[in-house]
Amino acid sequence: MHATAHAQRDDRPPPFRWLGPGCLEVAPGVRVWKESSARLPTELGRFEIFVFRTSLDEAEHAALRRGTPTPGTVVPVRIHSECLTGDVFSSVRCDCRAQLLHAQAALGRQPHGALLYLRQExxxxxxxxxxxxxxxxxxxxxxxxxxxxxxxxxxxRRYDIAAGMLALLGIERVALYTNNPRKIAGLEAHGIEVVERRPIRVGIRPENARYLKTKKERSGHLL
Structure with a gap:
């Protein structure tokens, strides 16, 4: 059973300030814009990939989007922060790679969806x-x-950039794949409505058991 996010607050901030096609301001002096895009077939589904830049630094953030949502559509979304050791080198000290693959596979089976890959190592x-x-x-x-x-x-980690990326992708309402309440709060603080929370369960290994215990007991993750 999927968990439902908390009721929408009445004090959500106003929409982002649009600065032109493909560019908006997510916070005073912080701009996010689309750099490039192309179709990207993967082993886990067919997507379109978008690259984003910000005025904060030289990092390039990426998003996979499946389908083109109409305004008001609740879109399944996963926000994933870069983990070189897990995502690329298959480290089992964490569950990052397992969560990434789980989410991408789930999104690849649906008509609409987005996976954001943030350079927040x-x-x-x-x-x-x-x-x-x-x-x-x-x-x-x-x-x-x-x-x-x-x-x-x-x-x-900060989530104003993620919220801006979603807005630039035409996504305003999301069903968020996450175990982390901070992600829900971070998106809603920047104008994205989290309609539903979808838990991610990928199992525990001996090598990451303490890491996951700390996530649950000290960081408030819903495991």
């Missing part, structure tokens, strides 16, 4: 610091403790 602390955090975890710290030891909050 290590929950926003970057690859070098994530590997430093891994080394601290090998000394006994959990994920949150390792980030704090390095001087970071446990999660530095």
């Amino acid at each position: 290590g929950r926003g602390i970057g690859l070098s610091n994530k590997i430093r955090a891994y080394a601290l975890q090998e000394q006994g710290l959990d994920t949150v403790e390792a980030n704090h030891h390095l001087g970071f909050d446990d999660d530095l």
Whole structure:
């Protein structure tokens, strides 16, 4: 059974400020725009890929979209933050790759959907610091403790960029594949209506059991 997101608030912010075709402002001085797009057939379905840039840095964010939703359509969406070790090298210290493949496969079976791939490695602390955090975890710290030891909050990811990407894709209402309540709050804080939460269940391995326990007990994930 899919979980339902909390009731829509009346204090949602006004729509983004559109600056021109394919470009909008998601926060004061923060612009998001589409750079390029093309069709992308994959093993998990046929999609269209879009590349986005922002005024914050040089990072290129990507999105896979299936179908072209009409205004008001509730679109299944997954927001995935980059994880080089999991997504590319198949690390089992985390469940990132399993979640990515699960979500893409689910979206590939539906008429409409979008998968956003955000360049927010290590929950926003970057690859070098994530590997430093891994080394601290090998000394006994959990994920949150390792980030704090390095001087970071446990999660530095931002979702205004994701909300802007969705708006540029013509998506305003979503059924969000997530176990993380912060993603729901982050989207709704920037004008995207989360109509439904769809849990992602990919199982537990001995190598990531403590990581998932920390996600649940210290970061509030709904596992």
